[in-house]
Amino acid sequence: MARNTLVQADPNAPPITRLLAEFVANHPSRGWSDAVDHEAHRTFLNWLGCAVGAAYHEAAEAALAAVGVLQPAPQATVAGRPERVDIASAALLNGIASHIFDFDDTHLKTIIHPAGPVASALLALAELTGASGRQVIDALVLGVDVACRMGNVIYPEHYDRGWHITGTTGMLGAAAGCARLLGLDAGRTQMALGIAASQPVGLREQFGTMTKPFHPGAAARAGLMSALLARQGFTASPRALEAPRGFAQVVSDKSAWHEATDELGRRFEISFNSYKPFACGIVIHPSIDACVQLRAQGVRAEQVERIELKVHPLVLELTGKKEPADGLQGKFSVYHGCAAGLILGKASEDEYTDEIVNRADMVALRRKVEATVDERIGEASADMAAVLTDGRRIHIFVEHAIGSLQRPMSDADLAAKFSGMSDPVLGAPRSAALIAACWGLGEAADVRALAALARPA
The missing domain is CATH 3.30.1330.120 (2-methylcitrate dehydratase PrpD)
Known part of the structure; x- marks a missing residue:
């Protein structure tokens, strides 16, 4: 019996892979409001504090030991640690650490924790290339936008199936952000998204184990490698996100295509990010x-x-x-x-x-x-x-808990949260310097100075 028919597949979906790629490649630097830019800095600060704070957790130790077998080149920082590893391993390790405490950011509409995959990939790549802080912030805003817009397309049916949506859309955000950081044109960015679309990671069955934080780390690594492959001319389907056998229609019964493109370039999903005052779901x-x-x-x-x-x-x-x-x-x-x-x-x-x-x-x-x-x-x-x-x-x-969009944590709250996690690892003076570097990231000429502060003196 023939088995080549997809139930309820939409063969006429809009070309969202191409449209998102063009957006990522061509949107102007700092092409958003000051409020959006500030939220990106808050997102980065919260992510890095979580990663530093969990640097010596047993899950982080185990992951670093596993990476060490590969004898990685010292290209990038492992937040909170003296060790340096290759950029793919740094993306993996920092993504894992940032989610260990379950204390990271949350895009409440989709329950995606977007910074784990996106920022982890970006810091590793930026440290290798010597990118400016402005380039990192730009890439973070655009990468988070891709991850969360694709989450909007498929949530909640995708999540209800048992997928951990942070990992399954995070690799798309990481790929988009890294493509932007590498300066890829729209065509190669489209290929990066296509390559990443074949690498969704994360099952909700793993909640309560060390494998849950593995999901954002693996998504960060997958997105980073997707962009590197695309830069070298590696190809993928140009319709990898929307095709009948593409990402969205395979992993979910819901395909709200308009969510990918509504107000694209005018509404930024990072604006809807929230930060946890409590270290749990x-x-x-x-x-x-x-x-x-x-x-x-x-x-x-x-x-x-x-x-x-x-x-x-x-x-x-x-x-x-x-x-x-x-x-x-x-x-x-x-x-x-x-x-x-x-x-x-x-x-x-x-x-x-x-x-x-x-x-x-x-x-x-x-x-x-x-x-x-x-x-x-x-x-x-x-x-x-x-x-x-x-x-x-x-x-x-x-009705809305502290930390929600309706009752947000202040900048001072986030800084205090960062200190609470980072001071025991880096010491209070270095933590304070790192907080200041995060707030000033958009003006930094080279992100390497910030990365150095994230390692013990």
């Missing part, structure tokens, strides 16, 4: 926020008889671990998140150690959390009622 943040607010009202854990929590279905699907055994599993437990919010008043990386997750008072409180699904609750919201031992009932509804 974004869907837990409203629940943690509610418990932090409960603590601010003077309520303590010993006063709580139970916490009734109503959340969007995705919350329990992704973070429904009632009895996390270690810190990594704790990041996928809305129950632990609530306990951290009320008992500790925060949920940074320090609140996700094995010791904290298994502490008796944390365990006792999370067992008092009764989480149920309510289809009426949005992904960005949580409805919480705390029933106290004295009979009081305190209701808190969080």
